[in-house]
Amino acid sequence: PFDPTGPAPRIAVLGTGYLGATHAVAMAQLGMEVVGVDTDPHKVEMLTAGKVPFYEPGLPELLSEQMATGRLRFTTDVAEAVGWADVHFVCVGTPQSKTSHAADLRYVEAVTTAITENLTHDALIVGKSTVPVGTAARLRTLVAREAPAGVRAELVWNPEFLREGKAVADTLHPDRIVLGGTSSDAEALLRRVYAGPIAEGSPVVVCDLPTAELVKVSANAFLATKISFINAISGVCEAAGADVTVLADALGHDVRIGRQFLDAGLGFGGGCLPKDIRALMYRANELGAGRAAALLQQVDEINMGQRQSVIDLAVQACGGSVLNRRIGVLGAAFKPHTDDVRDSPALNVAAALHLRGAQVTVYDPEAGDTARAMFPTLGYATSVDEAVEGTDVILVLTEWDEFIQADPAHLALLTHQPAVIDARGRLDAARWRSAGWTFTGLGRAALA
Numbered sequence: 001p002f003d004p005t006g007p008a009p010r011i012a013v014l015g016t017g018y019l020g021a022t023h024a025v026a027m028a029q030l031g032m033e034v035v036g037v038d039t040d041p042h043k044v045e046m047l048t049a050g051k052v053p054f055y056e057p058g059l060p061e062l063l064s065e066q067m068a069t070g071r072l073r074f075t076t077d078v079a080e081a082v083g084w085a086d087v088h089f090v091c092v093g094t095p096q097s098k099t100s101h102a103a104d105l106r107y108v109e110a111v112t113t114a115i116t117e118n119l120t121h122d123a124l125i126v127g128k129s130t131v132p133v134g135t136a137a138r139l140r141t142l143v144a145r146e147a148p149a150g151v152r153a154e155l156v157w158n159p160e161f162l163r164e165g166k167a168v169a170d171t172l173h174p175d176r177i178v179l180g181g182t183s184s185d186a187e188a189l190l191r192r193v194y195a196g197p198i199a200e201g202s203p204v205v206v207c208d209l210p211t212a213e214l215v216k217v218s219a220n221a222f223l224a225t226k227i228s229f230i231n232a233i234s235g236v237c238e239a240a241g242a243d244v245t246v247l248a249d250a251l252g253h254d255v256r257i258g259r260q261f262l263d264a265g266l267g268f269g270g271g272c273l274p275k276d277i278r279a280l281m282y283r284a285n286e287l288g289a290g291r292a293a294a295l296l297q298q299v300d301e302i303n304m305g306q307r308q309s310v311i312d313l314a315v316q317a318c319g320g321s322v323l324n325r326r327i328g329v330l331g332a333a334f335k336p337h338t339d340d341v342r343d344s345p346a347l348n349v350a351a352a353l354h355l356r357g358a359q360v361t362v363y364d365p366e367a368g369d370t371a372r373a374m375f376p377t378l379g380y381a382t383s384v385d386e387a388v389e390g391t392d393v394i395l396v397l398t399e400w401d402e403f404i405q406a407d408p409a410h411l412a413l414l415t416h417q418p419a420v421i422d423a424r425g426r427l428d429a430a431r432w433r434s435a436g437w438t439f440t441g442l443g444r445a446a447l448a
């Protein structure tokens, strides 16, 4: 089989999106020879030219650095890459299915088949994509069935926990490394691949396949639940005249609770949390674990309800109808420090107001292009000033520093009517009010 004590393994990373591109660059940074493979020739062309096809802080610099070492390359030729490498990381997408809450596993299945068919020597296939529990065991059967005669192929799961916006640091210094379903050889080989982070103290959790798959989705489900919890409490705060931001700070002092993920507001979005909790909901139901499904259903409903609340507040701020009213939307990305607009609450709210007849102008420091590609009919500005010009109300929907630090006195001069809805709870309400703004925050009845 593969020899964990032999020369450093050659790495193939299949799928070079947010996860795979970062992983490929990080593997090269850790000193291994790496090939990144994608079916999208445009992505491969960009990466080969040293350009990252999306916004991720620190990644362009590291990509250029690693391309210059000669250890890192990109290709669309899966047969060549698989024939060359020893360890194959599966990093393709697992989006929500078009017809249900289930995950669409066609890319994971296709890439596993492509790897297996093209194997020329013993190899380790390492799943990193987020998958419903039970997927890895099925793929293992596929690999055993399709592997060429005389080739030993082992499939294990090593879920990824990186956060967009902090992807480089999270990949090089992960909070934990989960190794699911490894033989002792495979574990030794992966401990070698991750020797750098392990030496720096990243804990390794060795477990079975289903546990590894579930650790990932449970982590996301917990974070989503924390956000929906504070948003539910935020509704109570509004009704009772309390301030959820002060409450969250006070709660956060309890180390058992912690302050992170307790920002009440527009809720979560992006390419991971929403589809991951829905896929877990679906899978939990399939497995007869109805309680987990019911909990996650509430988490999802609370989250989507926040988007509706912000739409309602905007309608209210415009006197009952947004028809032909000018609305400035600050933020399109699902969170700051990324250009990712997949299932973005900000863009979702902007699009809903546009559909109701508002003249919506969106500005985001990094996500203007990705937003325009998804919703070409919205208006787009290239600065905060341009988005705010002549508006009846502005909505702060993504908590970029640029918005938090904006000068309300200056912006008030540009509007038709200085009204702001702070859907992320991050603006200094007193400062905006003293600059003449009508200020509305979520869960902050004291401000109303």
Ligand code: NAD
Pocket (backbone or CB within 6 Å): 014, 015, 016, 017, 018, 019, 020, 037, 038, 039, 040, 043, 091, 092, 093, 094, 107, 110, 111, 114, 128, 129, 130, 131, 160, 161, 162, 163, 164, 271, 272
């Ligand atoms: P993405 O859509 O950005 O990237 C997926 C890439 O796979 C695309 O470039 C696509 O062209 C490529 N691809 C599809 N089929 C292929 C094939 N047969 N061969 C080679 N390439 C192929 O998705 P992403 O955000 O990078 O997510 C990938 C996986 O990682 C998902 O399961 C996701 O849930 C998980 N994940 C993502 C993050 C994140 O922050 N984005 C974090 C942790 C885990």
